[in-house]
Amino acid sequence: MPFLLRTVLFILFLSDAIYSEELCEGVQVKDLDELNFSETEKRLVCGDEKLSAWAKIPAYQAKFHIKSFLQSRGYLSPNVQITNNTLKVDPGKIHTLKNIRLMPSELIEAKRIEEGMIPLYRDLPITPKLLDQVESGIVEQLRENSYACAKAQALIFTNGEEVIVQAAKLDRYKFGEVELELDEADVLPEAMKRFYPFEAEQGFNSKLLALVEKRVVRSGVAQATFFIEGCKNAKLSLSQGFIWGPPRVLRFGVGASTELGPMLRASWSNNRYKNMASKLSAKIEASFRQQVLELKSDYYHWEGHPRRSVLTELEISRENQNDFEEVKLELGSGLKWGLDSVRRFWSWSVGPKFTQGFYNSDFEEDSKSFEAISISAGVKTLSHDYELYDFHPQQGSSFFAQVEHRPRELGFDNTLSRLGSGGTIVGKLFSSGRGVVVGAVRFLAQTGLVDDTVDLEDLPPSVKYYGGGSNDLRGFQLKSRPKNDGLGALSKLLVKTELRKTHFFNPALEGFLFYDSARFGERSLEISNQTYHSPGVGIRWMSPIGLAQFYYSQAITTSPTEQSDELFYAGLGGEF
Template identity: 25%
Template sequence: MSPTGNSAVWPVLLALTVLTAPCAAPAAAGGGYGPCPQIRFVGGEKIILNAMEIRLVCGDAATEGWGQIPFNQAENFLKAFLQQRGYQEPRFEPGPDVLKVDPGLKTVVRSFTQTGLPAEIKLKKLRKIKGQAMTPRLLDKAKTALQGALQNRGYACPEIDMRGNGTTGELTAEVRPGEIYRFEHIRPKRTGEVYPQIFSRYEAFRRGQRFDARLLDLTARRTVGDSLFLNAYFEVDCSTAGMVITERVVAGKPQLYKLGVGFDTEGFFIGKAQWLNSRLGARSNSMGVSVYTSYREQTAVADFRYFMGKASRLYLMPALTFGRLNEPQYEAIHSEFALLPGFSWDSRSLRGEFSAGPALEYEHTIRGLGPVTSYPAAAARLELRDHRFEYYAGEPQAGWRVNFKSQSMIAGLESRITAHLLSLQGEHIWNLGGYTPPALVLATRYLVQTTLVKNSLLAEGEIPLGMRIFMGGDSDLRGAGLNKVPADPLGLLTAVYDGVELRLGDVLPHGLQPLIFLDAAMGGRSSARLDPNVYFSPGFGLRWASPVGSIRTTVARGIVWRRDPAAEVLMQPQWRFFLSLGKEF
């Protein structure tokens, strides 16, 4: 939809006007209103031009050559400005001294049709098009959404022409999807800082897999997030000879510094700091230090990741961790030195990472029940993460993640007891209906954890805090205080939790997203055994993706289902309020 007679000035006008704030139009003599005496708006619609627009249609005596604007030139500018606001059929009446402008009524998109779109892409799944004011920006938005839908399904180089009828409100997309391509020829960037083969560590796709633009974007994010380069992106070229993908990078200093602050009603003010260098040596080994601090918890981690080859994802990682926990039931400090061989991989749809090795643990319980001890342990961790989960991490709407971890200590090997911790936790998110942008988002998170140990050792205080379980708070039972299930310092040896949350997507103005949820959990003081009582936390809340991070607030009520009146009650029913800046579900 190109404004008649002003196609050459439209791109420049759009760039200029979005940078300036709106200015009220002063009243003009002779009826109507206008930004200056020679321009007068008539009709029922109120039009407010910003400062830059006023200069372009009224002139600027202080600028040479712009003291007076001819009416035909002002008319072209005004057509473009009104089209930005959805007025597609303005009427102009030039007079000897005054140009009268009747904006007419806004054109609203009443129908959205297409030709040439593949059957697997449903136009009705694109939201916030019909019923909106027809503007060049809306046409660009619809084109971008269609282009994304095609490029995420293998059509790497689609051609789309958008046409809007300002009279009828009909919007039409003429689509030429082109061929379905597969990831084959990738030209890695050749740079003196790293070997080209190193780029394969970050690839989120496999050769021969159907093209998906999101996987290229995810690959670029990984290289930037690991501070390999300052910026990275891919150029995609299609021809009769096939598709060629070329990686482009912007080199910068190899060291990355990150500082972040947040807040929640459990840890109060939260601070995070990170230093990372991922270009150590020709193999791009990495070293990092991170610090997390809040009122309840302080943690510092330093690690070094040594890769076994140029393109290898196999690594050896020594890691040193220091931590302090301060809860009402206990206070403890903990340190760990681990030597973890590991490797990562990507399939067509997920990323996996596995590491396992020995660790030396030290734990000192300052207050509460627990030992002062050091002991060797064997640790293992496996993480599986769907590519969609990783891609949409900033705006959760699809995908899943599963983590499994274990830790073992053996009596006689510098340890007084034998204990094995087993933990499985995960998170799944669905975009209900598959709309773009999402209308409803359903999410669930769960935890299954137990420590296999002689049960009597729990009351004797011989089991380290890291092998005991405390539930409650925003991470699981939102109707209980932080780590208040149980409220005593003993903790639990077995726990099962599942939480379900339904959140409104991009529907309300200002990015507000109401949500409802239900948490449920069971716990037990014995290994691999749950007490009969069930603990629920129904509640509601609100999420806002603010310019400074996600803000979430929830209100929940703790409820106890006493299936056995004789069984111990681990949670006290109460209302809980939570507010956070920077956290997601």
């Protein structure tokens, strides 16, 4: 046998050996076991004998389908041949993403956008779905930088590891005036202006449109809202539509935690009261520890000042802690107003409040009554990044300051002024796998100014400070510190720190480490040297019904002697 003929036969037999793994009759696939085709995919390539119309798939059609299936797994250049009505498939290798390059390179934001996108997709198989995600992610980044109508197309570079994204329509726009579609609701256009964190002459930022949507939905004014954008020459047209829903809403909720036991909640609200979309609401909450009835009116009266309202609240509550019990009624009314700066929302409030109630503690079991008229004022500010999160923010900051004065001349047993301020700072530190590591710090400083002759037992629990609980000093039972038979404290310092890992094996899970510490003082503006420490570890689950968290913590008390305990918590809700 001539040498050339033997060589040809060897190649043919070798080819058959390479493609010897059959997906079905007439379809040979190299490394078939690694591909894990689904039953649906197999039917689209091999046909289905039970259905006469699908009994035999034409080779060209099977070739198209199998190439699509392989590319969806990251095999960018499969070799698919049809030989004697047999489909022979060599998938080749999986291409993973190593780099993203945004064009044109002279774009000012290109480098920053690249640095933010690459860690999210590095080492993932390059698939059509991933390319779509890269395109949409870059478009969103551009839209946050005034490029309202930006487009992007992702292309794979010849090495199969770098994705080049070509951006287009890179004209910068301002917001301009928003056209409101209010036909179906008796609401004035001025009422909606309180939700806008931007001015007409401000550069376009899609994040701020998302913030408007969240503010409207959270307020209950509408069930949903959306923006329609149009780009014509150098001007952006922007209109806002609404899905209104009924103005009156009745809600019920149940939950549980190891801290409060079973929890029940019922609420009613009229979210579009009169044409400035004021709000009337009623809420009942009950658990083993706390029971609350709250009636509230947030009335927007001034059309020319849509961010100004009169807030009136009536609250009847009972709190039953391990060391004390208090029942009280509070009725307050005051002026509330807010504004947006470039990156933050600010709100102020001031007004009088009447309080009446009674209490007892382990220190003194006989009930004592109290009543007072006070003046309170406060300021609060949140960054827009912080406000964008529906719960559990991962970026931004929030700060507040509050003052309350209860003069003896207006009914309180002793003149008392309460001062408090605090804040939360949250930031993404670095990427880790598919998620990010988030750092968070929260601090709180509070004190009550009262004459030195006044004893702690002569003050109701609601004007004193306590520590412990899932939203406070996490290693200790709810409001169990300082440990002085429920007398509480007149001064408090709290610092909470936390490291979080998002996408903890699953996109809905978050692992976290924390360290909380606090000190208290039994006199005004004084802090003892006794420190309460709470190191711990936990997991949060962003479940379909809300945030659920589980953590284990040590409870360590220092000075005069060190004591330690431990606590496990499981429950729905909670905040850092």
